[in-house]
Amino acid sequence: MKPTTPALAAHLAGEVTTLATCWRLERADGWVRGFTDHDRELVVDGLTYVASTGFLPSAIKTASDLSVDNLDVDGFLDDAALRAEDLIAGLFDGARIEVFIVNWADLGQGRLLLRKGFLGEIKRADQRFSAEIRGLSNRLQQTAGKLYSRLCRVDLGSSECGVALGPRTDTYAVTQVIAADTVRIVTARATGYFTFGKATFTTGANAGAVNEVLLHDGQTIRLFVPMPRPIVVGDQIVLVAGCDKTPETCNAKFANILNFQGEPHIPGNDKVFSYPVRS
Structure with missing residues (x-):
């Protein structure tokens, strides 16, 4: 008992x-x-x-x-x-x-x-x-361990990654609501900087809700899924830089290629099966 x-x-x-x-x-x-x-x-x-x-x-x-x-x-x-x-x-x-x-x-x-x-x-x-x-x-x-991957296996900003997220995190006010998953902000960051990053609403009806950024195009931020509650102009949103986990982005965007946690040069199955079979 x-x-x-x-x-x-x-x-x-x-x-x-x-x-x-x-x-x-x-x-x-x-x-x-x-x-x-x-x-x-x-x-x-x-x-x-x-x-x-x-x-x-x-x-x-x-x-x-x-x-x-x-x-x-x-x-x-x-x-x-x-x-x-x-x-x-x-x-x-x-x-x-x-x-x-x-x-x-x-x-x-x-x-x-x-x-x-x-x-x-x-x-x-x-x-x-x-x-x-x-x-x-x-x-x-649950399965524990790591698998070989062409892309990086770890999350941006983790201890294995080593990239400091503080300088790559900005807070903005929503200036225009285009749709439940799309807003406009005023940012000097280059297009694509927040793509695949994280968006956290800190004020408004969605305060505390976290979403992923599907696309950052100029002043437009599109989220992966619509927010559960209406977004209004003036809502505060915290955006963290995104990473597509490729070695090119790791090197050019974050200068962190030495900590890249992937194996982009290992041949895939298509390469293995392309070798001629000898009888």
Whole structure:
């Protein structure tokens, strides 16, 4: 049995129980919220767990062979807690989650932890959502290591890359909104400087949302996907230089060819199969 307090263990062993399931959700940006399937709010360890979102868990299954634990949580999108725009913007990607039960009639008995992990795939339909919870053992199923690649394998600005992003990061105000994925700014950077870079909105309805830059053409910035909420003139956007991960860009744009993490000169499969076969 999972460890818990003697008082809660005794309650679980009784013939009648008063249990409620709680979820503690913490995003990467520090946003923390609690939810419960109880019919009223509960305060556990100083955090209020709201009951208005209609959370419903699936059955929890844990195997001893380190296979991926399965648990899905279904619920309603609540304007005050969970919004469709936040899901689309990726604010909940990789969020930490804890699932536990308490005795709602006596919260002083402590809690019994059922699952701890991260949010995986999130599906949305109308005003409902379904989120996959991946347990800690899921990381053991992920492939680790490096592969040969014609392009650079690492992200611009990482420790392996070594390029300092500070001098290559600018903040701009949106001067014109062309579409949900296209805006105009006033920049002296050359065309293409921010292509494949990162765009972070710091003010406005999309504050905190991060997107990738598909195209930087003069004063025009086009994003990979439309922003979840309307962009308005004056919104502040932080742009970071982009890299197409080719050795030419690494050398000419960043003078960083010595740290290039790719193998552009290794022959590909087409070259291997082009050699004549001797009988």
